[in-house]
Amino acid sequence: MPSTVIPLLVCDDSAMARKQLIRALPADWPVSITQATQGEEALQAIRQGLGQVVLLDLTMPVMDGYEVLAHLRDEGLKAKVVVVSGDVQEEAVRRVSDLGALAFLKKPADPDDLRRTLAGLGLLVPSTAKGPQTPPRAEPVLTVNFRDTLREVSNIAMGRAAALLARVLGVFVQLPIPNVNIFEVSELHMALTDAQRGERLSAVCQGFIGDAIAGEALLLFHDSEVADMARLIGVQPKGERDTSEMLLDLASLLIGACLTGIAEQIDVRFSQGHPQLLGQHASIERLIHLNRTRWKKTLAVEISYSLEGHDVHFDLLLLFTEDSLARLTDKINYLMG
Known part of the structure; x- marks a missing residue:
């Protein structure tokens, strides 16, 4: 291998994200590509000399990107x-900079932005006609499935929603790895019961539809945390009506940002209904009973936000109808192609 070839490590738990990023690399950049699916694998590769340059995700299992940088x-x-x-x-951009990252790019990386960033950092040294010619780069074969792709689409969308929430509340939002599952109604019941953690809940529901894809977004608030949320926002609810309005406003922000992020990536436009308070201070059994006719078999994306330094969580479920799966699959397959 010519000495001009740079060992490049691409670290991301999503095969779809790695595939998108590798496709975005400058075609004339002579690199040998190693992949890692989480931080420990990345560190092992770097110690072996396989990561002179690293393209690093933040939200990963086992060891996240912040830990890798540390x-x-x-x-x-x-x-x-x-x-x-x-x-x-x-705050995420500031933290990774403090930990030594040279630059920050948002997903999915735009090829032109990636090229400019690499060139600006002096990391992109294209092959030239005068120097030794680097053989064409062998692109790794990546198998990407529907669930992984939808999870990555949801990951990008939830990040945008978190950025809005962080600005509104003045906090750092800790992001999970989204879960994507097909649920029967009984399984959905179990998932929601787990989210309840034995507490009373208030729930906001907002329907959406676009291009033969429809569903409902369900945002669960834990009643024990509502007072903390109010303090963060800087409001003092004087009763149930004020509390309901606060929950509806927060739900509209989070749900709207997530749906917009998904819609932009799969090239659809969702029309959203008005958010509705399904129940306040209700048990999960009551919420399920009220909506049993709506929730049959569903594709569910589960996202659980938490606020750093505060005992506040938001459990968001995006529930796509069974009839939407064919069109949603077509859209996801296009991204996977």
């Missing part, structure tokens, strides 16, 4: 890191 700093490893993440909170 280990690189503590071990004195010289990898040059560009973070590529769906978590676009201003």
Whole structure:
């Protein structure tokens, strides 16, 4: 292998994200590509000399991107890191910079932005006619499935929603890895019961439809945390009506941002209904009973936000109708192609 070839490590738990990022690489950049699916794998590859340049995700299982950057700093490893993440909170950008990342790009990385960033950092040294010619880069074969792709689409969408929430509340939002599952009504009941954690809930529902894709977004608030949310927003609800309005406003912000993020990626336009308070201080059994006719078999995307330094969580479920699966599959397959 010519000495001009740069060892590049692409680290992301999503095969879809790695595929998109590798496709976005400059075609004339002579690199050898290694992939890692989480932070521990990335560190092992870097220690072996396989990550002179690293394109690093933040939200991953086992060891996330923040931990990778901290280990690189503590071990004195010289990898040059560009973070590529769906978590676009201003605080996330500041934290990775403090930990030594050279740049931050939002997902999905635009090829032109990636090229400019690499060139600006002096990391992109294209092959030239005068120098040794680098053989055409062998693109790795990546198998990407529907669930992984929808999870990555949801990951990007939830990151945009978190950035809005962070600005409104003045907090750092901790992001999970979304779950994507097909549920029967009984299984949905179990998932919601788990989300309840033995507490009383208030729930907001908002319907959406567009291009033969329809469903409902369900946002669960834990009643024990509502007072903390009010303090963060800087309001003092004087009764149930004020509390309901606050929950509806927060739900509209989170649900709207998530749906917009998904719609932009799969090239649809969703019309959204007005958010409705399904129940306040209700048990999960009551919420399920009230909506049993709506929730049969559903494709569910589960996202659980939490606020750093506060005992506040938001459990968001995007429930796509069974009739939507064919069209949604077509849209996802196009992204996977």
